[in-house]
Amino acid sequence: DTEVTQTPKHLVMGMTNKKSLKCEQHMGHRAMYWYKQKAKKPPELMFVYSYEKLSINESVPSRFSPECPNSSLLNLHLHALQPEDSALYLCASSHPGYTGELFFGEGSRLTVL
Amino acid sequence: QQQVKQSPQSLIVQKGGISIINCAYENTAFDYFPWYQQFPGKGPALLIAIRPDVSEKKEGRFTISFNKSAKQFSLHIMDSQPGDSATYFCAATQPTGGFKTIFGAGTRLFVKA
Numbered sequence: 001d002t003e004v005t006q007t008p009k010h011l012v013m014g015m016t017n018k019k020s021l022k023c024e025q026h027m028g029h030r031a032m033y034w035y036k037q038k039a040k041k042p043p044e045l046m047f048v049y050s051y052e053k054l055s056i057n058e059s060v061p062s063r064f065s066p067e068c069p070n071s072s073l074l075n076l077h078l079h080a081l082q083p084e085d086s087a088l089y090l091c092a093s094s095h096p097g098y099t100g101e102l103f104f105g106e107g108s109r110l111t112v113l
Numbered sequence: 114q115q116q117v118k119q120s121p122q123s124l125i126v127q128k129g130g131i132s133i134i135n136c137a138y139e140n141t142a143f144d145y146f147p148w149y150q151q152f153p154g155k156g157p158a159l160l161i162a163i164r165p166d167v168s169e170k171k172e173g174r175f176t177i178s179f180n181k182s183a184k185q186f187s188l189h190i191m192d193s194q195p196g197d198s199a200t201y202f203c204a205a206t207q208p209t210g211g212f213k214t215i216f217g218a219g220t221r222l223f224v225k226a
Contacts, residue, residue, distance in 0.1 A: 004156075006156075031212055040200075040219070040221075041218070041219070042202050042216035042218060042219055043157065043202075043216060045213060045214070048212045050212065055211075055212060056211070056213070090156050090157075092156075094212070099145075099208055100145035100147060100162070100206045100208040101147060101159050101162065102147075102149075102157075102159065103159070104156035104157050105156050106154075106155050106156045107155070107156045109154075
């Protein structure tokens with residue numbers, strides 16, 4: 001079983017909706033990540049938080065808004081998404097100091113109508 | 114220079130056979146090379162990883178071979194089983210250089226019973 005928990009597993013939303021994806025880990029990791037994965041493609045980095053501070057934003061559109069309330073939680077707020085944003089959104093975490101290993105959750109499957 | 118090239122795109126192997134997936138990189142600053150296994154509907158999971166000062170690493174039926182001079186590495190799955198059917202991503206990262214992992218395009222492995 002994965003130790004990175006993501007909710008919801010599936011989400012369907014309209015282009016005018018506001019929704020959030022949530023991620024939680026209790027491994028003591030201090031870096032947390034959001035990745036986007038399209039079908040038959042590798043994960044694509046969106047954001048990285050290190051010690052609860054935004055460290056990397058890979059030029060993601062502002063309709064995606066990350067939040068890291070504490071060292072165990074990571075949210076991704078969604079607003080005014082486009083159908084092409086439909087994808088699997090993966091949360092990951094890594095050891096303090098970043099050893100190169102990523103621990104992924106099972107993902108949230110997002111469909112934008 | 115940041116790319117990791119992975120081949121083949123897909124692979125069909127008979128049960129009990131050897132599955133071989135190859136990757137190549139350009140950036141000599143990479144110093145950690147993980148492989149991730151992803152089943153349908155799940156997030157990627159770290160399978161095995163190697164550092165460039167080691168030419169081979171074996172964990173059960175899974176072996177990474179690393180050729181530093183050629184900047185190539187490969188995953189061998191011995192005695193392949195139907196349960197190994199998944200998508201495999203090679204990756205490269207530089208833990209001292211930040212939080213980015215560069216993924217290969219992925220190989221979809223199907224093991225025939």
